[in-house]
Amino acid sequence: MxxxxxxxxxxxxxxxxxxxxxxxxxxxxxxxxxxxxxxxxxxxxxxxxxxxxxxxxxxxxxxxxxHPAIRDAVADQMDRGWLYGTPSELEVNLAGRISGHYPSMERLRFVSSGTEATMAAIRVARGSSGKDMIIKIEGGFHGAHDSVLAKAGSGATTLGIPDSQGVPADAVRNTLQVPYNDPAALEEVMEQFCGQIACLIMEPVLGNIGPVLPEKGYLQEVRRLTEKNDILLIFDEVITGFRLSLGGAQELFGIKPDLTTLGKIIGGGFPIGVFGGRADLMDRVAPGGAIYQAGTFNGSPASLAAGLATLDVMEKExxxxxxxxxxxxxxxxxxxxxxxxxxxxxxxxxxxxxxxxxxxxxxxxxxxxxxxxxxxxxxxxxxxxxxxxxxxxxxxxxxxxxxxxxxxxxxxxxxxxxxxxx
Ligand SMILES: Cc1ncc(COP(=O)(O)O)c(C=O)c1O
The missing domain is CATH 3.90.1150.10 (Aspartate Aminotransferase, domain 1)
Incomplete structure (x- = not known):
């Protein structure tokens, strides 16, 4: 070549x-x-x-x-404009469809990337619990924002820079790390920092150093331990969402997280991210509550039209x-x-x-x-x-x-x- x-x-x-x-x-x-x-x-x-x-x-x-169905849906949307700065019917439709497949996502918000989605989900967990610490899984990748750029997978591991320069020590001091597939290590950290941990964020199947699969019973144990210790469980399904099943890893493995992040597939190839979860947590997001999240491109019509078309095809076929x-x-x-x-x-x-x-x-x-x-x-x-x-x-x-x-x-x-x- x-x-x-x-x-x-x-x-x-x-x-x-x-x-x-x-x-x-x-x-x-x-x-x-x-x-x-x-x-x-x-x-x-x-x-x-x-x-x-x-x-x-x-x-x-x-x-x-x-794919012709996505191209047509986006072309059709272009004829009606591509950015409104107001709500649109598209977001109500897609939110309903997502919630139907992810019953744990009682309320959700559209953002522009998986990175934004995980950043916001962690903020919701911290804001609603009043606690600052988070746990992430070693090798888990949740996008390129400060609090999760520690032992991160994907390009960070590939390039040998899993702990990025430019991330203030303070930003990751509250990020605890545990190995995947190791409930005992998780329990130990939970006990050590009892009452200080807002959430555990994890890819249910590690997609950024793998795929590395959960051992039998591991995710169930994670759910049990997070509940027992009053720690919110965030499933980052940016990769697994609409891939492992339409309802993601949570449907496949039968686990109900408190918060979920989605991205990739649900934008049909256009930029998207979604965070959502329990209504009592999500209702604290602005304007209803004081956990702030906002974005000029949130709920971008082309992404929503592409996402709806993708879901139509996947459901029908x-x-x-x-x-x-x-x-x-x-x-x-x-x-x-x-x-x-x-x-x-x-x-x-x-x-x-x-x-x-x-x-x-x-x-x-x-x-x-x-x-x-x-x-x-x-x-x-x-x-x-x-x-x-x-x-x-x-x-x-x-x-x-x-x-x-x-x-x-x-x-x-x-x-x-x-x-x-x-
Ligand atoms: C599991 C996971 N979460 C979050 C992200 C970040 O998503 P984005 O690249 O859309 O910001 C990625 C990206 O690959 C991912 O794999």
């Missing part, structure tokens, strides 16, 4: 933007490819190369790229049924290849999320860090040169979309076989 135009663009970009990119995970070494267009399961770069896409913009594009089957098939075929070749790698995932780990299956952050990242990077590059775009980091999940056909999956598996072999 030739990447002449991408290399040229990257040369200019490096002089204009930090690392030449708009978000760190996109900084593929030695240079990223520059996407010119996308359709179905494919991306085409500006040099005319075509890639099967398993990154899917890090999760949102569950129906594949340029039972998209997740097909996707979950394809995910299971992908994982088992990939496992077979790894075993055939006698490699010590593991293949993990759930629903339509999958990942090949260059090491044993991790159950927490510390174990995930032991994987052979350099080895994974070699596989990533070889796959890219074979026309398959996996997520560029060992720690980011690969996703399957409804546009990935059986043929596309077969082609991918052939590429995996030959790249892993070499």
């Amino acid at each position: 030739r990447f002449d135009s991408s290399i040229r663009l990257f040369d200019s970009a490096r002089r204009l933007m930090p690392g030449g990119v708009s978000s760190p995970v996109r900084a593929i070494s030695p240079h990223p490819f520059y996407t010119a267009r996308a359709d179905g399961p494919y991306l085409w770069d500006c040099d005319g190369n075509r890639f099967i896409d398993y990154c899917l913009a890090y999760g949102p594009m569950i129906l594949g790229h340029r 039972n998209t997740l049924h097909k996707l979950n089957r394809m995910g299971a098939e992908m994982r088992s075929a990939l496992k077979e290849i790894v075993e055939d070749l006698g490699l010590d790698y593991s293949v993990v995932g759930i629903a339509s999320m999958f990942k090949i780990f260059f090491g044993p299956e991790p159950h927490d952050y510390a174990q995930a860090l032991k994987c052979d990242r350099a080895g994974y990077l070699q596989l990533f590059r070889r796959m890219l040169n074979s026309g398959v775009f996996l997520t560029p980091s060992q720690y980011e999940t690969d996703f399957i979309s409804a546009a990935h056909t059986q043929d596309v999956i077969e082609t991918t598996l052939e590429a995996f076989r030959s790249c892993l072999k070499s």
